[in-house]
Amino acid sequence: MACVAELPVQSTRSRFERSDGVSLAVETFGHGGTPLVFAHGFGQTRQAWAASAAALAARGHRSVTHDARGHGDSGWRADAPYTWEQMRDDLAALARSLGGPPVLVGASMGGLVGLAAEGAYAPLFRALVLVDVTPRWEPRGVDRILNFMRAHPEGFESLDAAAAAIAAYLPHRRGRKPPDRLRSLLVDRGDGRLRWHWDPRLLDELARGSERYQPLLIDAARRIRVPTLLISGGVSDVVSQDTIDEFLAWVPHARHVRVAGATHMIVGDDNAAFTHHVTQFLDDIEAREFSQ
Secondary structure (H helix, E strand, C coil): CCCCCCCCCCCCEEECCCCCCCEEEEECCCCCCCEEEECCCCCCCCHHHHHHHHHHHHHCEEEEECCCCCCCCCCCCCCCCCHHHHHHHHHHHHHCCCCCEEEEEHHHHHHHHHHHHHHCCCCCCCEEEEEEECCCCCHHHHHHHHHHHHHHCCCEEHHHHHHHHHHHHHHCCCCCCCHHHHHHHHHCCCCEEEEEECCCCCHHHHCCCCHHHHHHHHHHHHCCCCCCCEEEEECCCCCCCHHHHHHHHCCCEEEEECCCCCCHHHHCCHHHHHHHHHHHHHHHHCCCCCCC
């Protein structure tokens, strides 16, 4: 497989203000071209997309990443609960601000939020790229993720301690994540301990009981009309052949590719393969639209 060359691309940072007072941290790579809006997974930040966003920007696509509310540098709510509807409407508003329908690239939670937004506000996106997520998922895999996120409420004494915890959680990856790559994922809340850079209230207010949204997500999938790519991990425990087959039955025009050896964390496990598949999908969309 040919790798996509990653050329140096500068990014610009901005804030996107929501009507309820929450400010979203946004980072944009590149100028002009097809806009891409990236939506990260639960507990992640926009930094999860940095390599892919830069590589796609180098190929002429404007890549817009952001921290979801309650994550990273975006606003955290102390006066109201977090809801899926808030996440959906944040993403929809950001998409509408880009001057034309963007392509959604959404991983895990971000893919579900994007699917819900397209179902509620179609036509919103030009196309959908869903990364290892389907409207119905495998509970055991999701529980494994949430158990890790709950495992360190006291935080870590150092970046090295956090790196060791991640290495134990992702034993298939070679080596530990460098400390400088961890800085954006952790924050010192004033007691000298490093905690994940997301609001712990999200676990109870957003993650718990998320299965109740599955019927709405299935209905949204059935109404997708835009080009759609599902990228799954070859050894993922969050999606399975059964959930993939269901999705392809609901969205018969969707394309599916599998990244061999990748877990649910496809972008981090094999970023070159992930970016290659997204690039190929975008090229095919533009070629098809050009020929019409």
